[in-house]
Amino acid sequence: MTHPPTSVSQGLIFIRCVLAVLLFIHGVARWQAGGVAPFGEFLAAQGFPLGLVIAWAITLYEILATPLLAWGRWVTPIALLFCVIYACGIWLVHAQEGWFVVGLGRNGVEYSVLILACLLGLAWAHRPQRARIFS
Known part of the structure; x- marks a missing residue:
């Protein structure tokens, strides 16, 4: 039997879904505007090998992982990888x-820090629960 969501779980669902939409739009906008190749060139200029491959991987991750994030599947690993990216x-x-x-x-860090904080909070809230020996 499932329990009705509490206001805390409803708040986490709301944050998870809004964040997923924002990250999805970020990837789709880059792809639609033809920004993947310039992003890859930027990464290569920063010394990253296979800059275009990395740019495509990040863009596809933003597009494909966000529905799973919104749906509440694999939230912790998805959020932590987004933390690395951002x-x-x-x-x-x-x-x-x-x-x-x-x-x-x-173009400062303000918005990105907020995204990181939300991602870390979601990763923490959805982390796998282990048996507690000393509860």
Whole structure:
């Protein structure tokens, strides 16, 4: 028998779905705008081998993993891999632009840090529960 969702689980579902939509749009927009190849060239210029392959892998991951994230399947591993991807985005692009995305700055880390916090929170909330010896 399943229990009705609590307000906490409903809140996690809401965050999971909104985040999945945002990450999905990020991948689809890159693909639709022809941005995968320039993204690959950027990665190659940063010293990453197979920049185009990595760019396609990230783009496809954003498109294909997000429905699973929204659906609540494999949330922890999906969220943690997204954390790696977006942490690299902070390191490669946003950190040198400062904190703010708009207003007092442009293209900073602010939004990416929020995404990371949400992803880490989801990964933690959905982590596999182990038997507790000392409960």
